[in-house]
Amino acid sequence: MKYRDLITKMTIEEKVSLLAGKDFWTTHSIERLNIPSMAMADGPHGVRKQAENGDHLGLVEGVKATCFPTSATMANSWNVEICERIGQGLGQEAVASNVNVLLGPGMNIKRNPLCGRNFEYFSEDPYLSGKLAAAYVRGIQSKGVSACPKHFAANNQEYLRMTNDSVVDERTLREIYMTGFEIAVKESNPKTIMSSYNKVNGEYANESEKLLRDTLIDDWGFNGIVVSDWGGSNDHVEGVKNGNHLEMPTTGGDSDYQLLEAIKKGVITESLVDKRVEEYLDVLFSVQIQGEHQVNYEEHxxxxxxxxxxxxxxxxxxxxxxxxxxxxxxxxxxxxxxxxxxxxxxxxxxxxxxxxxxxxxxxxxxxxxxxxxxxxxxxxxxxxxxxxxxxxxxxxxxxxxxxxxxxxxxxxxxxxxxxxxxxxxxxxxxxxxxxxxxxxxxxxxxxxxxxxxxxxxxxxxxxxxxxxxxxxxxxxxxxxxxxxxxxxxxxxxxxxxxxxxxxxxxGLEKTSEYREGLYVGYRYFDTNAVDVRYPFGYGLSYTSFEYSDIKIDSNSVRFTILNTGDMQGSEISQLYVGKKSKAIYRPLKELKGFKKVYLEPGESKEVVIEFDDKSFRYFDINTMKFQVEDGDYEIMIGASSRDIRLSGTLYVKGVEVIRDTNISKRYFSGDVQQITNEEFEGLLGHKLPDADWDRTKPLGLNDSLTQMTYAKSRLARLAIKILLTLRKRSFKKGKPNLNILFLTNMPFRAIAKMSGGTVSMEMVGNIVTIVNGHFFKGTSRLIKSWIWLGRRG
Missing domain, CATH: 3.40.50.1700 (Glycoside hydrolase family 3 C-terminal domain)
Known part of the structure; x- marks a missing residue:
């Protein structure tokens, strides 16, 4: 242990305190041991540092900062270098504001155009998302602070985002929704990663051993810490047990108490807590800011x-x-x-x-x-x-x-x-x-x-x-x-x-079903020859470019681009790879590389795009590893996914694949708009979980406040009706009430997680008892738990 001597000097209470926030944006310090706190701020496209009484949703104005273009905008640049420069700018402003961890970039896949947070994310494609996110992380961390890619993983809708279960098959999860994170981790070594609110196949992301330990640590070699999304910790004990290091924001010691009780009862060992503290300290000491720093905001x-x-x-x-x-x-x-x-x-x-x-x-x-x-x-x-x-x-x-x-x-x-x-x-x-x-x-x-x-x-x-x-x-x-x-x-x-x-x-109630599998965005449109208004990778110029002279070998593809117009310009050439396979289903083509090249009028350049470990792989659910299928691959160079200028064939040695007969032929054809339960279960490899709320059962801690529409308590039904009415009015005024949006989407447990310690989880349980129609019983217990909280505090 790197910090064994320091950890042995801590009390058990001090240890657990380091694994949860001190307030909304900072962590605990231990002054007697010279252990500093760590300050965090939102920052996908600008540092949003708030005062101590700040909030998660931007209701309290932050300090002045440069507002760079959003991630959805920057993805259209396809320019790794400019993204890294923006990261450097963000990192410099974080340092000047004494922010140790900048919460970004956001890099969830744009699965559907309606997601309200798409503007924070890069692309419908994981390769492009990962490459640009890695550039941001390198830039931010070059200034001595930490980036924090988010939200890991399969967080693709805002509605009921804190209770929704993303039901997605393993191959799609790995190839579409996790590849971007994999690229960012392996190519830029982020010091922190933020887990998402949602469940993934029945497990909360923040307490999933599969996501946080098996994948992040064992598969990708992640050596940083995992931070919960704000209010996104379901069970702090399970989170710490399975790989979470920091629950945010503060719960006023309630989570500390739960962790101490779990240690006493043998649910979790103190040695495991020591391990999480060790991992936390390694990041904490690496992001400390020395001295004062100035920013030239005009340059930014x-x-x-x-x-x-x-x-x-x-x-x-x-x-x-x-x-x-x-x-x-x-x-x-x-x-x-x-x-x-x-x-x-x-x-x-x-x-x-x-x-x-x-x-x-x-x-x-x-x-x-x-x-x-x-x-x-x-x-x-x-x-x-x-x-x-x-x-x-x-x-x-x-x-x-x-x-x-x-x-x-x-x-x-x-x-x-x-x-x-x-x-x-x-x-x-x-x-x-x-x-x-x-x-x-x-x-x-x-x-x-x-x-x-x-x-x-x-x-x-x-x-x-x-x-x-x-x-x-x-x-x-x-x-x-x-x-x-x-x-x-x-x-x-x-x-x-x-x-x-x-x-x-x-997903409207309990689940969001990813029945389309790999067919997201252009992967679906191009495979099925569905006309689109503007294809993936499309954009016009005031000049024109000619592609020629393709050369393909086992390491790379080479070709020449000539500016045939009368104005200087930059062209984004895109490498797509496809394979006709009878054994595993594949989209017609997938992005596997890109280059942005600047050319003067009449100038030509040879462009080289190298193949990498993502170029030909697929995720094999039998071995639970990425494999390369043996055979011929089509190598395509395009000005967009629909404008392929050059192509050739490359044989790649790999494994022989036997077709999984459980996979419906619809997935092989790409005709996935009407996938049946039976077909989706064949892809998943198990039965579908219930998608609908059971309105006959009492509500629980992990049910959303929106579900009070069918609560037994008339008072609860009135409360949610008022909230939904206020939400509707705020939209009519053109200024959505972000607090109400958060409330209507959150589960009851988040009342404790977001109250800064004024409400304990036990108190929330008693509130739920009231909601379920037991007013006097719940109120009596609520008062007792409130008194007990005061004594404990």
Missing amino acids: HELARKAAEESIVLLKNNDTLPLKPHTKISVIGDFAETPRYQGAGSSLVNSYKLESTIEVISDYELDYIGYVQGYDRIGRADSNKINDAVNLAEKSDVILLYIGLDDVNEVEGYDREHMKIPENQVQLIEALAKLPQPIVIVLSCGAPIDMLWNDRCDAIVHGYLPGQAGAKAILNVMVGKVNPSGKLSESYPYEYKDLSNYNYYP
């Missing part, structure tokens, strides 16, 4: 702008862009004045500065004739605003129209109900489309949307959620100062019903 603002420029995707262009000097332009749309540049929830950054289009447009050689709001931000119809927009647009040569998802549709704790943008924005598009002037649409959103209005405009510039410097970045692209080079990190379907998991998302 320019870095945020550069990052946004790298990530902007030009989806459509009928020769309208780039705008010529002195083009007479009208600017329409509320987002031009009050930009949507980040999502809402625990990642909300208090930006050091913020640019808007209206403020900076005078810096450009354009004849700007004016701005009108055009639509009500929260979706109310207003014909006067539309008329004002039309009147202004008529006087211009080109219309710049800023639209996208409103603030209530991309928020932690809530999933969208559909893919549409607000109807009043669509009405505005239709009205302007009647004019002869070309329309350039500037989109702001962190996930795919329904674009039935696509043919009503002449150009579409997608900025996603570009951070505090996004306004100038977008204008730089529109005037041609910057040649757009971003490409989509997710597919844009024509309609929501085109998705593979259209019938399975979200």
Whole structure:
């Protein structure tokens, strides 16, 4: 033991105190032994450090920090180097704010466009997600603090996220939902990882030996610590036993008491607690900050702008862009004045500065004739605003129209109900489309949307959620100062019903069933030849690129890219690998590498993309290991998943595979929208768990507050009715109440986990007794447990 002498000097009470938070954001210190505390802050795209009385959801304003583009935006850059530079910026600002652990990046797979937190995640593809996340981690940790990739694992919906059970077969779990984390762990050695709220196949992620010990430690060689998501610890004893090191936030000593009692009863040994403390101390001492540090926020603002420029995707262009000097332009749309540049929830950054289009447009050689709001931000119809927009647009040569998802549709704790943008924005598009002037649409959103209005405009510039410097970045692209080079990190379907998991998302009660298996995003669309509006990896440029001269050997694929246009630009070339197999089912193609290359007009470069241990593998559920199937593989180089420019064949020596007859032929064909219970059970290898709440049984600690809709207590039913009504009203006002969103999704046990010690788990049990219709019994016991808590404290 590295810290054996130090640990032997601790009392058992001091040991267990280190495994739970001191308050909302910091851990305990032990002054007599010179053991410091550790401060944490949210940080996927900006440091959100709050005061001691802070909260998890951004209700208390954090210190000023740079708001970089969100992860969903940066994924469109496909640029590992710029992501690492952003990580360095985040790490530097964390150090300056005395933050030891920055909680990010978020890297869950974008399984479905409706997930309310998609803006925090990179991609529908695990390889791209893992490579970019690893870059963030390297950058953050280069400054001496810890990154914390999250949320491990299979956390793909916000609705009932703290009680939902992700039912997913082992192969899909390993290949789609864990590969990104594997890449991040192996390539960047994060010091901490955050476990997710949900269950995975019946076990809470935060107390799963399979996830935290077998996979993280034994398979991947992780040597850091696991932190629970805030309020996401179900059973602290089981968590510590199976690999969790730190429960956050504080429970005011209640969790310490539970751990001490478990040691006394022999449920867990003190030697195992010593091991967790040893692992915790190793990270704690490695992230201590010495001295004072300053940040040049203006430099970081320019870095945020550069990052946004790298990530902007030009989806459509009928020769309208780039705008010529002195083009007479009208600017329409509320987002031009009050930009949507980040999502809402625990990642909300208090930006050091913020640019808007209206403020900076005078810096450009354009004849700007004016701005009108055009639509009500929260979706109310207003014909006067539309008329004002039309009147202004008529006087211009080109219309710049800023639209996208409103603030209530991309928020932690809530999933969208559909893919549409607000109807009043669509009405505005239709009205302007009647004019002869070309329309350039500037989109702001962190996930795919329904674009039935696509043919009503002449150009579409997608900025996603570009951070505090996004306004100038977008204008730089529109005037041609910057040649757009971003490409989509997710597919844009024509309609929501085109998705593979259209019938399975979200899980509405106890479970979320991943019946589509491996067929997420382009893996489904391309295998089934489903038309999409914009494919994975797609993005236009102001120049053109020619691919040629492919050479394939056992180590790599080589090819040449030539810039055939008259403007410098960057091209993102993508390596896809496919194999026709009768033994195991496979998508038509899967991303296995990429390179972003800058080229001057007429310049050509040879591009080399090396194969790695992810290139040809599949997860074998019989050996519980990754294997390579013997045979020929198709090697494809594309400008997108649907634009394959070069291809060839490579024989790879591997193992012979015998087909599992339990796997339905639907998985081999990719026709997975109507998978039956029997077919899914064949893939899972076991019977399906119950998906529905049992409304005949009393509610328990792990049931959600939402389930009070059928509680026996009339008072409980009234309470949840009020909460749901307040939630609905907040959405109508355009400002979702994040506390209410958290409450309606959380289980009863989280009352204790998030109350800072004012409510014990025993008290919550008594509250549940009241909810189940035993008012006097529960109230009497609640009072007694409250008195006992006071005495214990």
